Amino acid sequence: xxxxxxxxxxxxxxxxxxxxxxxxxxxxxxxxxxxxxxxxxxxxxxxxxxxxxxxxxxxxxxxxxxxxxxxxxxxxxxxxxxxxxxxxxxxxxxxxxxxxxxxxxxxxxxxxxxxxxxxxxxxxxxxxxxxxxxxxxxxxxxxxxxxxxxxxxxxxxxxxxxxxxxxxxxxxxxxxxxxxxxxxxxxxxxxxxxxxxxxxxxxxxxxxxxxxxxxxxxxxxxxxxxxxxxxxxxxxxxxxxxxxxxxxxxxxxxxxxxxxxxxxxxxxxxxxxxxxxxxxxxxxxxxxxxxxxxxxxxxxxxxxxxxxxxxxxxxxxxxxxxxxxxxxxxxxxxxxxxxxxxxxxxxxxxxxxxxxxxxxxxxxxxxxxxxx
Amino acid sequence: xxxxxxxxxxxxxxxxxxxxxxxxxxxxxxxxxxxxxxxxxxxxxxxxxxxxxxxxxxxxxxxxxxxxxxxxxxxxxxxxxxxxxxxxxxxxxxxxxxxxxxxxxxxxxxxxxxxxxxxxxxxxxxxxxxxxxxxxxxxxxxxxxxxxxxxxxxxxxxxxxxxxxxxxxxxxxxxxxxxxxxxxxxxxxxxxxxxxxxxxxxxxxxxxxxxxxxxxxxxxxxxxxxxxxxxxxxxxxxxxxxxxxxxxxxxxxxxxxxxxxxxxxxxxxxxxxxxxxxxxxxxxxxxxxxxxxxxxxxxxxxxxxxxxxxx
Numbered sequence: 001x002x003x004x005x006x007x008x009x010x011x012x013x014x015x016x017x018x019x020x021x022x023x024x025x026x027x028x029x030x031x032x033x034x035x036x037x038x039x040x041x042x043x044x045x046x047x048x049x050x051x052x053x054x055x056x057x058x059x060x061x062x063x064x065x066x067x068x069x070x071x072x073x074x075x076x077x078x079x080x081x082x083x084x085x086x087x088x089x090x091x092x093x094x095x096x097x098x099x100x101x102x103x104x105x106x107x108x109x110x111x112x113x114x115x116x117x118x119x120x121x122x123x124x125x126x127x128x129x130x131x132x133x134x135x136x137x138x139x140x141x142x143x144x145x146x147x148x149x150x151x152x153x154x155x156x157x158x159x160x161x162x163x164x165x166x167x168x169x170x171x172x173x174x175x176x177x178x179x180x181x182x183x184x185x186x187x188x189x190x191x192x193x194x195x196x197x198x199x200x201x202x203x204x205x206x207x208x209x210x211x212x213x214x215x216x217x218x219x220x221x222x223x224x225x226x227x228x229x230x231x232x233x234x235x236x237x238x239x240x241x242x243x244x245x246x247x248x249x250x251x252x253x254x255x256x257x258x259x260x261x262x263x264x265x266x267x268x269x270x271x272x273x274x275x276x277x278x279x280x281x282x283x284x285x286x287x288x289x290x291x292x293x294x295x296x297x298x299x300x301x302x303x304x305x306x307x308x309x310x311x312x313x314x315x316x317x318x319x320x321x322x323x324x325x326x327x328x329x330x331x332x333x334x335x336x337x338x339x340x341x342x343x344x345x346x347x348x349x350x351x352x353x354x355x356x357x358x359x360x361x362x363x364x365x366x367x368x369x370x371x372x
Numbered sequence: 373x374x375x376x377x378x379x380x381x382x383x384x385x386x387x388x389x390x391x392x393x394x395x396x397x398x399x400x401x402x403x404x405x406x407x408x409x410x411x412x413x414x415x416x417x418x419x420x421x422x423x424x425x426x427x428x429x430x431x432x433x434x435x436x437x438x439x440x441x442x443x444x445x446x447x448x449x450x451x452x453x454x455x456x457x458x459x460x461x462x463x464x465x466x467x468x469x470x471x472x473x474x475x476x477x478x479x480x481x482x483x484x485x486x487x488x489x490x491x492x493x494x495x496x497x498x499x500x501x502x503x504x505x506x507x508x509x510x511x512x513x514x515x516x517x518x519x520x521x522x523x524x525x526x527x528x529x530x531x532x533x534x535x536x537x538x539x540x541x542x543x544x545x546x547x548x549x550x551x552x553x554x555x556x557x558x559x560x561x562x563x564x565x566x567x568x569x570x571x572x573x574x575x576x577x578x579x580x581x582x583x584x585x586x587x588x589x590x591x592x593x594x595x596x597x598x599x600x601x602x603x604x605x606x607x608x609x610x611x612x613x614x615x616x617x618x619x620x621x622x623x624x625x626x627x628x629x630x631x632x633x634x635x636x637x638x639x640x641x642x643x644x645x646x647x648x649x650x651x652x653x654x655x656x657x658x659x660x661x662x663x664x665x666x667x668x669x670x671x672x673x674x675x676x677x678x679x680x681x682x683x
Binding site for chain 1: 437439440458459462463524525526542544548630631632634638639642644645646647648649
């Protein structure tokens with residue numbers, strides 16, 4: 001009996017109110033338990049959990065994994081790597097997580113991770129050594145972080161709505177003409193560093209009080225111009241597509257995705273230099289599904305995943321062979337090259353910072369975002 | 373308490389009709405004990421779920437952050453910070469403002485609905501109530517997102533107005549503003565106003581209204597002298613049910629608030645996240661709780677005074 005029938009029956013007095021309420025109760029119980037049943041079916045036991053940024057929870061990056069196991073790993077999403085580390089320090093256990101080079105030392109020091117035995121990764125031989133060679137990454141048991149993706153944080157802007165004065169520059173996100181139509185990533189892990197570039201602070205001096213003052217000043221100057229700060233790149237992409245925002249701080253992927261949709265956007269090459277970073281994979285020390293954890297990493301390092309990362313997201317990949325699928329012109333148009341170090345050094349390459357710095361920075365940036 | 377109920381159960385299953393001894397006898401004679409036993413599941417949940425966490429929160433609020441850990445020496449440093457740094461006071465004020473406006477809007481908008489069902493609907497009342505609460509069958513998060521779609525730059529309101537020709541460019545203040553947060557909160561919590569208001573209105577003795585009419589009161593005077601004072605318990609309940617949870621709400625301001633719409637809940641959440649200062653988060657939560665309690669008490673006092681005056 002469907003719901004409308006029941007309502008009709010009540011109106012005609014055929015069905016007592018009590019019976020009708022019972023029907024409602026049954027429907028309610030059914031609805032409440034349905035998601036539980038499906039969830040259990042999805043979160044199969046013994047599946048690896050991959051704790052990552054939004055946008056990496058897609059089947060395209062797990063083709064080899066799915067071939068081997070028939071299912072996708074479980075995903076858990078974070079908006080910033082500091083948030084992720086805090087959550088894991090609080091006792092959240094995953095198999096694989098996805099930090100970036102700026103956090104590497106702090107992540108290692110947290111004691112929450114185990115070295116990766118590279119001999120268990122079939123794609124390791126093709127991983128570009130320049131990316132593995134990060135400060136503190138090598139250890140006796142292998143490496144702490146298996147590099148996976150690299151790219152830039154810069155300004156994505158609407159070529160038809162944003163009038164660039166002179167060269168492309170970080171000033172675009174401080175442009176008074178477009179007050180209320182600019183967007184920014186909410187995480188200090190990106191925004192603060194971009195503020196440092198804008199303020200002209202050398203990354204060597206980031207830790208000084210003077211640097212904090214200078215960067216805080218430019219961030220305060222920018223705040224009234226920002227429509228919203230968000231860690232959700234989809235929000236920024238949609239806002240750029242609709243014209244709600246004319247320029248926003250994003251990673252490569254937003255520009256590439258929007259271009260593929262036919263939205264007239266460009267990923268700026270700011271004259272001051274973009275922010276560059278390398279992210280990779282680390283295994284939790286208590287990873288409950290260690291074999292599958294290696295399969296997750298191997299899958300992400302595979303050429304199939306690399307091809308997708310480059311063509312659909314516009315990120316660099318760590319597997320040298322991924323780049324063989326593209327000609328130089330395509331790579332150049334995406335701002336990538338087979339020689340990652342060249343690109344990374346051309347921009348401002350993020351570097352590991354102390355925990356005190358990270359905490360102080362986050363605290364200050366949150367206050368600035370709230371208007372103080 | 374669990375033991376007592378167990379032993380009494382055993383005696384019963386023995387089928388022993390003899391006078392009960394010891395614990396069982398006490399259990400049957402003592403009404404207080406029986407009452408507590410009946411309440412015990414609730415009490416256990418209350419202790420584990422509310423009292424213990426609250427105690428942890430209070431203790432933690434006197435700690436300080438030490439790197440990634442805690443310095444467990446008791447100090448009032450966090451409370452002093454809240455007192456001296458203007459950001460906390462400003463965020464608290466903003467939260468009370470947003471949630472206060474949302475509460476008033478909800479109660480004022482829901483009162484006529486509840487009034488209509490209580491006085492003018494005579495058949496299928498339950499159906500009306502169900503229909504009014506129908507939107508609340510969907511998840512809170514979905515409702516917030518729905519408002520994002522409605523208020524958005526290319527949302528329902530903007531594209532509708534533009535199609536009619538009322539506006540040239542989309543209204544930008546609709547989304548990412550305090551207005552957006554207030555509108556969404558007022559809708560998302562409507563069910564919590566309708567139900568208590570309906571119950572209190574439904575209970576009003578209709579003969580009182582007839583008497584008032586007989587004695588010469590017009591519809592307005594009748595409403596203010598009979599209906600409103602008698603439905604005050606519902607209004608107060610609705611106000612509390614909405615004001616208290618919305619002050620600490622953080623999902624709505626996070627998704628719709630934009631930089632100027634952030635509330636104290638967002639700041640508390642950040643303390644437990646990226647800023648990683650749990651003791652500060654605990655202190656903020658407690659301050660929020662105390663402030664809400666104070667405001668609630670003042671509100672109760674004022675409404676009681678007003679009621680006395682009317683009566």
